Amino acid sequence: MSQTVIADRYELICEIGAGAVGVVYKVLDRNLKKTCALKTIKREPDDRQLLRFQSEAKAISALRHGNVVEILDFGLDADNKPFLVMELIEGENLFDLLQRQGPPEEEEAIEILIQVADAMDYTHKHGILHRDLKASNIMLVESKEGGSPELRVKILDFGLAKDLGSEDAGLTNKGQAIGTAAYMSPEHARGGKLDERSDIYSLGCIIYELLTGSPPFHGDSPMQTIEQQLNARAPALKRAGTDQDFSPDLEKVVARALEKDPARRFATMAEVRDALIQCRDGKQIREPDGETTETIPRQLNSRVVTIFMVLLGVTVFGAAFIMLARYGASDEELAVDSISSPPPDSALAGSWSPFPWEDGISWQKRFEIEDQDLREIAREGTKKYVSIWGEEDITLNGFAYLEQLQPLGLAMGELPQMDASWLQFMSRKMKSLEVLYFPENDQLNDDFLVYLKDLPHLRFLALTECSISDQGLQELAAIKTLDTLKIDEIKGLTGDGLRFLIPLTSLHRLCLQEVRLSKQAFQHLAGMNQLRVLDLEETGTTDEDLKTIATLPLTRLDLSKTPVTATGLAYLDVMKDLQVLRIYDCKKLAPQAVEHFKSTHPHCKIIKIKSRSSHVHFLLLPDEDLDRESIIDPDKNSGSK
Structure with missing residues (x-):
């Protein structure tokens, strides 16, 4: 320096x-x-x-x-x-301790872990996730408080911390898979939304490592380790190959912390701490009551997909973009038998590698990509869905190589060099496009949208955190093939421009998440009789707004995080075709009103929980798939919350 x-x-x-x-x-x-x-x-x-x-x-x-x-x-x-x-912390971190002397005695290990869980419970209660909790970030300092020396934990490096309560919480690329592979939760590896249970999973990895000397998952490469985090069952402590016998209760703590499904883990760090204290004191751990805040998500499909590319460190779309792949491709295009490395004579050999990603394979490259890298992937000619995120060095020259692929879908997020000329090129040279996803591109404004009408097969368009205006929606009305439109988190948009979309008879699915809609916007929505699916999460929708749109022939409606009450729900009684209603976190909606709605709509499924899936799933999945994903069926789960 x-x-x-x-x-x-x-x-x-x-x-x-x-x-x-x-x-x-x-x-x-x-x-x-x-x-x-x-x-x-x-x-x-x-x-x-x-x-x-x-x-x-x-x-x-x-x-x-x-x-x-x-x-x-x-x-x-x-x-x-x-x-x-x-x-200044002067001591030794857990990783170095394990390297130097191996695992400590079980009693000492539990004392250390209780301190970690207590500290993380405190930070979570203050709205902060760590997101990179690992052995090397836990320091042990000798303390002589109380007379005799003892080890005190100090948790370091909240450099990946995310203030859950701040408006700036998205400063790290949304969904970006930052962290260390050996401690990364499955939802973190997928680029999903994180909560306290992601840190609990990381602590589960630390517990296992501190007791056995090795983390529960460790492949020959970071990518193999992440694949294990996603798909491999957590090993029992007794199978770690040590001579030590572990108590059944301690086995339960580790197994529960390392559940792939967050809903099956401990709900809070306080629960982890208390369970560890019970292990230390020889008390039997109380089993969970079986109720969870979420249902168990299903894997979308067991078939492997080799049709889209994401870049190492920017794997943001995960299952959502796979869902778009299924939406825009035939079964024949999707079905292959196995994951395999590129052949030796391939342009991708030695630099790109396949990596299983929920329902598909993402093609990974270890370092930041440049224009030439897109030339390599384009030469393969088999990747129909390409996802590029946060790459500063890609120019129009590099993007132009993708013309060779004639892709069916593109997801392009946070690309600082992208301007309207990219879309102009796309509209002239990539006529095959059916799916476009533009997340987090501040420079994407109305001038970009004028070129989309020249894509003759465009069916799905997603615009997130960009700079379009209500007037710009007029350009979308010219896309006569558009079936699904996802608009969310766009500041300044009021929905007044929805009037331009009323004549767009092809538009059946509309998502307006986190867009503060005006009263006039609901008047325009009421005129869109072509709509079948409408997502209004966090739009400020009121009872009177529901009265305005009650005549729409909707089959799915999302009212999550809106101030609707029993009065608003009563207005929906006329929606006899409604098959799915999502009302997560509708704080003003009384349970009695929901029960009444169930009685008048016996075939409508009610979602009262926070879905782990993206809004793409809500828009596109068939009802039977939503059933397995996150639905509370009133006939079978009337006691769920």
């Missing part, structure tokens, strides 16, 4: 650690005359990294727990790079 003193206060002593992004130094705080740890970013950060660093600092500086590293200060240095000042 060129500077020897940071912010006229912190004098550099030595480097004590470095990661992929940051470097940690031991420094002297000249004001307080004490040594601290200072973390900074290696290279010049972009705006997103700056905001993420600031978000990290703000989130964890509010934490005050004896087992969580304390943040003392943060700011920008003379080179305009952010820094974070923490208490």
